[in-house]
Amino acid sequence: xxxxxxxxxxxxxxxxxxSRLDASIAPELKQVVSDVIEAGSTRIMIDLDSVQFMDxxxxxxxxxxxxxxxxxxxxxxxxxxxxxxxxxxxxHMDRLFEIYTSSDExxxxxxx
Amino acid sequence: MEGQSALVVDNDARSxxxxxxxxxxxxxxxxxxxxAEEALRILETSGIALVLCDWQMSGMNATELCExxxxxxxxxxxxxxxxxxxxxxxxxxxxxxxxxxxFMHKPVDPSELGVRLQSAARIIELQRKLTERNxxxxxxxxSVTTDLKIAAKVQEDLLPRQFRLAVLDTxxxxxxxxxxxxxxxxxxxxGDDYFVFYILDxxxxxxxxxxxxxxxxxxxxPSSHGLCxxxxxIQKGVPEAVVxxxxxxxxxxxxxxxxxxxxxxxxxxxxVSTGMVxxxxxxxxxxxxxxxxxxxxxxxxxxxMPVGMLEEASYSPISCQLAVGDRLxxxxxxxxxxxxxxxxxxxxxxxxxxxxxxKDLPIEELGDLFDGEISNWNGTEAFDDDVSMVILExxxxx
Numbered sequence: 001x002x003x004x005x006x007x008x009x010x011x012x013x014x015x016x017x018x019s020r021l022d023a024s025i026a027p028e029l030k031q032v033v034s035d036v037i038e039a040g041s042t043r044i045m046i047d048l049d050s051v052q053f054m055d056x057x058x059x060x061x062x063x064x065x066x067x068x069x070x071x072x073x074x075x076x077x078x079x080x081x082x083x084x085x086x087x088x089x090x091x092h093m094d095r096l097f098e099i100y101t102s103s104d105e106x107x108x109x110x111x112x
Numbered sequence: 113m114e115g116q117s118a119l120v121v122d123n124d125a126r127s128x129x130x131x132x133x134x135x136x137x138x139x140x141x142x143x144x145x146x147x148a149e150e151a152l153r154i155l156e157t158s159g160i161a162l163v164l165c166d167w168q169m170s171g172m173n174a175t176e177l178c179e180x181x182x183x184x185x186x187x188x189x190x191x192x193x194x195x196x197x198x199x200x201x202x203x204x205x206x207x208x209x210x211x212x213x214x215f216m217h218k219p220v221d222p223s224e225l226g227v228r229l230q231s232a233a234r235i236i237e238l239q240r241k242l243t244e245r246n247x248x249x250x251x252x253x254x255s256v257t258t259d260l261k262i263a264a265k266v267q268e269d270l271l272p273r274q275f276r277l278a279v280l281d282t283x284x285x286x287x288x289x290x291x292x293x294x295x296x297x298x299x300x301x302x303g304d305d306y307f308v309f310y311i312l313d314x315x316x317x318x319x320x321x322x323x324x325x326x327x328x329x330x331x332x333x334p335s336s337h338g339l340c341x342x343x344x345x346i347q348k349g350v351p352e353a354v355v356x357x358x359x360x361x362x363x364x365x366x367x368x369x370x371x372x373x374x375x376x377x378x379x380x381x382x383x384v385s386t387g388m389v390x391x392x393x394x395x396x397x398x399x400x401x402x403x404x405x406x407x408x409x410x411x412x413x414x415x416x417m418p419v420g421m422l423e424e425a426s427y428s429p430i431s432c433q434l435a436v437g438d439r440l441x442x443x444x445x446x447x448x449x450x451x452x453x454x455x456x457x458x459x460x461x462x463x464x465x466x467x468x469x470x471k472d473l474p475i476e477e478l479g480d481l482f483d484g485e486i487s488n489w490n491g492t493e494a495f496d497d498d499v500s501m502v503i504l505e506x507x508x509x510x
Contacts, residue, residue: 092416
């Protein structure tokens with residue numbers, strides 16, 4: 001399993017447990033997020049703590065997850081390492097997403 | 113078992129005859145060999161898949177024969193039954209280790225032989241099917257590979273010429289990860305006054321990405337009255353035309369929720385008379401300007417949204433003045449994210465350093481040099497992601 005999903009207080013936290021978020025697991029991330037939305041979650045946090053490397057397909061999967069959540073939902077990302085953050089900066093996606101440095105902060109934001 | 117052949121190997125001619133007649137009663141056609149050496153010669157050409165071999169033979173013994181058969185490169189499997197007069201478990205285990213499939217005690221009991229050979233026939237049939245399926249897969253793989261090689265040639269033919277153009281010297285590196293690439297680039301004159309250049313990288317790599325890159329390339333192709341020619345013909349300023357082109361692509365390549373195959377690109381225009389560059393950076397790694405005067409490479413721009421990712425993406429122009437002799441480097445993330453054996457990325461710092469170090473080398477040599485550099489870093493010619501680089505040197509009017 002490359003992902004772990006915990007739903008707490010109506011917030012779905014999807015933790016990527018692989019060190020690489022790349023083409024090999026990107027479709028699975030979309031599926032996991034689609035499943036939690038199907039199950040009724042509208043507030044979603046992606047936790048990237050274990051991710052050392054993310055490629056273009058990984059970024060694509062995060063964007064797709066964000067789009068799936070839709071305008072009515074809430075979507076945040078937490079625990080990016082330096083190299084992942086660089087990709088978000090280069091693609092200006094850091095301006096689109098709410099990004100938190102810890103899962104506690106991100107979770108608190110979604111519960112607020 | 114009907115119609116199958118079996119080979120009986122025994123020094124003793126009478127044993128051979130006995131066993132052969134038992135086999136024939138079971139529906140086999142039996143062939144005999146007086147020695148292991150003769151057995152090897154027969155098996156070389158006969159296609160027999162079942163061998164019953166006496167354990168005690170002069171010359172090459174049963175274990176050695178079995179080992180020799182297992183070492184053969186032939187794909188068809190030979191089922192090997194050892195006939196032993198001994199119940200020495202050490203001997204039997206040695207024979208099984210050497211690759212024997214089964215063993216039977218002598219004298220052979222006809223009804224036991226029948227049962228044993230039924231299971232042998234099952235295994236031989238399974239092996240035959242496996243071999244057949246492998247041959248089919250091999251054939252399918254070969255034909256896919258042949259197609260991909262043709263597609264790779266098609267893509268290579270779409271790439272621009274290297275070296276001297278009217279006001280530019282050029283060179284490039286192009287290394288698809290899997291025959292065809294999601295990376296593409298081109299440069300060409302637009303009328304007498306401008307040069308267009310771009311590099312793009314479709315998310316992922318392989319066939320699906322390559323097909324998307326072909327489609328985008330087609331949109332930008334000047335001979336197909338693509339976007340860039342249209343927008344530059346509109347007599348707005350160059351920066352507006354550059355931004356318009358990328359914005360149009362962004363609208364055109366919006367996927368649906370399930371298939372959002374986006375791409376990153378740098379798209380730019382050089383004004384021939386002045387060397388003024390105007391470009392847009394859409395999520396692509398920063399272009400690098402190498403001024404001939406300072407010899408210090410400069411990364412240009414602070415990013416931008418990829419194309420086809422979000423409908424509302426907006427783009428802004430970056431400008432850069434080229435003097436005669438200045439170089440511009442464009443490259444894909446496959447270069448920066450190329451990892452060596454220790455997992456270390458090639459990275460932009462190393463790239464900028466190299467660009468600076470090689471400033472006095474002629475541009476004709478840079479393609480091969482960067483190709484060698486990144487291949488060395490990667491350690492093999494098999495790349496995880498497409499690697500591409502375009503080098504432009506402004507020469508002014510010649």
